[in-house]
Amino acid sequence: MSAPSIREIARSLGLSHTTVSEALRESPRVNPATRKRVQKAAKAVGYRPNPLAGALMSEMRRARSGTFRGVLAILDHDGPDGRSSNANRYHRELARGASERAAELGFKAETIITGTRGISDARLDTILQTRGIRGLLLLPIGGDADLSGLDWSHFAGVYTDYLIEKPALHAVCPDHYRSMVFAVQKLHGLGYHRLGLVLHGGHDARLLHRWEAAFHTYHEHHSQKEALPPLVLPEIDKKSFIRWFKTKNPDAVLCHRAEVMEWMIECGAKIPETHGFCCLNVATNTVPCAGLDLQPGLLGARGVELLIAALHRNDCGAPEHPSTTTIPAVWVDGPTLKKV
Incomplete structure (x- = not known):
């Protein structure tokens, strides 16, 4: 069942869409009694604001433009120093594909090194929330992946390897x-x-x-x-x-x-x-x-597509039914095999 929209709440209260929208944003232009009535009704029907839409509207109001450059975080838990040079080449391709696809869709993707070789989960949580970053693309983690220290009620996440359980997120990986x-x-x-x-x-x-x-x-x-x-x-x-x-x-x-x-x-x-x-x-x-x-570049791009789709639906937190999207490899001819 889809979440109620602002227009549906407005119709149920006999108010305008603008009044309900401003009341939910705590605008002083709305009568306090009306504001309280709107917020009570929204809570009763389970309304949740879409942070991506809110950020978009704010940007449009400031710049008078329909162009929006939101920010996604590419989380690198191990960091380049925690992997072999071979693995680093694969991770770079993942990040490149993710960044390029994010830019095509109007987003900037920033890589952040976390875990024991970077910032702690608690510090990361503060940084992400302060900057309004809601979308997290996780690069493959070598050991046991555990990012349960983040407050996932604020974030949507996609893992770019086969399996993650702390928390259990949607994943995209090779078949x-x-x-x-x-x-x-x-x-x-x-x-x-x-x-x-x-x-x-x-x-x-x-x-x-x-x-x-x-x-x-x-x-x-x-x-x-x-x-x-x-x-x-x-x-x-x-x-x-x-x-x-x-x-x-x-x-x-x-x-x-x-x-x-x-x-x-x-x-x-x-x-x-x-x-x-x-x-x-x-x-x-x-x-x-x-x-x-x-095809790590394609995997990164597909991960970003899934992530942005989740943000548009306001799907934050660990999903109830995490899924895995797989992409088959393609064959590359080379000098290490004989010809037919």
Whole structure:
């Protein structure tokens, strides 16, 4: 059921739309008794003001213009110092896509570093409310994400990774499962038959093992394709990789980290003549690779669209039914795989 509008309240009280609007803004031009009656009626029907609309009208009155430059916050909980250079490349693309789309929609997006390497939740809450910032786009957080210290009744938020529970927010992220199936199909189509998957254990767990699940499930339903046990490590290290590579002898490796190609070469592999490498996130590497583009710029843009839509609906606070919007990766050809 939609919230009542000012016009509906005005009709029920027999007052003009302008009088009700000014009474709700505590305007001294409205008789105190009328102001009190309007506010009581608004409270009774559950009316809530839309801060975005209010800010827009204020700006229009000041500038006599329909152009509005509101501000959104891109919250970076870990900060650049708390991530690897590979992860930072991905986060920068997310923020770039978000900022560009925000500007197209009339907003300015500002990045704020929070958490242990930035300002505290309490200080952040004060800053955001003082500046009238209601929309928060959260960049992916490496550990357990906890931003419950903010007073979310004032904010709408969207998370740009798979899952956040403190608080549970709407999220936008890559479709990891579908993207893995796509990559495996692509590699089989190129003539690779012994695929080896290498994953960082913490990364895989944060996504509820979607990369690994898709890899296993695809091979279970395509028994003619040989499935090798994935290598999942707390930290991907050279010694463990070389031992696995020599034991399992994959003809193509799927991994986020391009440096494993150096270890493959040490084992005698020639890329792409004898072995192939598929990068699971080409945005995180500077080395040209074939593999998956998870489209972080598009993810950031879609997150901003969802966020601004929530602000227009005045949907603040943790949603009762948080949803996840997923975007499939696109394939990028590169020199690390042979041609058909």
